[in-house]
Amino acid sequence: MVEDLAIVIVDDMQYSRAVLRTTLNRIGYTDVRMAASASEALVMMSDRRAEVVLADWVMPEMNGLELTAEIRRKDEQRSHYTGIILFTGKEGDEAMMEAFRHGVDDYLTKPVNQIQLAARLFAAGRVARLQNKVLETSAALSATNHQLEFLSTTDPLTGLPNRRAMDKRMEAAIMETCSRGGALCLGILDVDHFKRINDLHGHDVGDEVLILIARRMRLALRPMDMVARMGGEEFALVAHFHKSEKCxxxxxxxxxxxxxxxPIPIPEGGITVTASIGVCCYQHGEEMPTIQTMTRLADQNLYRAKSEGRNRVVG
Incomplete structure (x- = not known):
């Protein structure tokens, strides 16, 4: 008994295809499709992938080596691996090496010995399934890593970038400003009297207020600017200008x-919300600051905005 494989036979000779399918059925393989040309096989495999292709080397229009190259190209696009065995009347090491150089997995000379075919087909199928398992595992790991990266840099409540993402963006923007010119502005925004909102309306309403404020900030800035949630009711606004005079x-x-x-709509009506913002700017030609320096200066200006009556920008 053998483990069934998805097999495609490619041969321009109808009799050869029929003999091969009969042989494969006798061995125990039932999922066998037949194509009279390489182009027909490619269409067939685009509808449903094959695990192993058995192809004649010499065929009109597209030979077995050209078919192999096309299968490998499509496999790379689809993150798949197809085992390929070529049949040919050519003998000698030179023909065998040419086949392997073109990406063929195995090579059999005609007339095909049934025992050799069974052994080679078993090996090609095992290799294809192992390769595809590796590709699937790699894709799953990559997707998991992307998801973990997203979670580690995204605020779960607002969907905005978090402090970690802001630090990465600031580091890149400081280096770009230093090396290429322009200016960078960092704003630290704090929602005024936010504790009062939570106390009067509850934390669920407070969360909705933060979500709507996040949307409004995103819409008020340019597409290339960044809004990040630092924590609680505090946000960072990062704006980079390619020319200092446009800062x-x-x-x-x-x-x-x-x-x-x-006013921000809530079930009880609407809440008028204000915010205070402290700003720190860095221009090309000045001593290059650190993220911590810019954040500290913006925080100091935020405290000034609060002490001067709130609902204002100080920079």
Whole structure:
């Protein structure tokens, strides 16, 4: 008994195809499809993949080596591996080496010996399944790593980047400003009297307020700017300008206005929310700051905004 394989026979001779299928059925393989040309086989395999292809070397239009190259190209696109065995009347080491150089897994001379075919087919099928298992595992690991990276850099409540992601963006923006010019502005935003919202309306409403504020901030900034949640009701706004003369901290004034202009709807009606923002800017030609330095200066300006009455931008 053998483990069944998805096999495609490719031969322009109908009699040869029929003999091969009969032989394979006798060995125990039942999932056998037949193609009269390489192009027909490729269409067949695009509908349903094969684990092993048995192909004649010499065929009109596209020979076995050209078919092998096309299968390998499509396999690479689809993260799949197909075992390929060529049949030929050619004898000698030179023909065998040519086949292997073109990516063939195995090579049999005609007339095909049934025992040799069974052994080679078993080996090719085992290799194909092992390779595909490796590819599946690798794809699953890659997807898991991407998901873990997303989770590690994303705030679960608002969907915004978190502090870790902000630090990475700031580091890249500082280096770009230092080496290529331009300017970088960091704003630290704090929602005014947020504890009062939680106390009066509950934490569920407080969460909804933060989610809506996050959306408003995102819409108020340019697509290339970054909004990140630092924690609690505090957010970071990162804006990079390619030319120093276009550096305009007033971009954060637009964020403040967007938050406060319209009440945030809640089941009880609406809440008017304001925010205070402290800003720190770095321009090309100045001493290169650290992320910690810029954050500290922006925090100091945020405390000034709070002490001067809140609902303002200080930079």
């Amino acid at each position: 305009d901290p007033a971009i954060f004034e637009r964020v403040r206005q967007t938050i406060s202009d319209e």
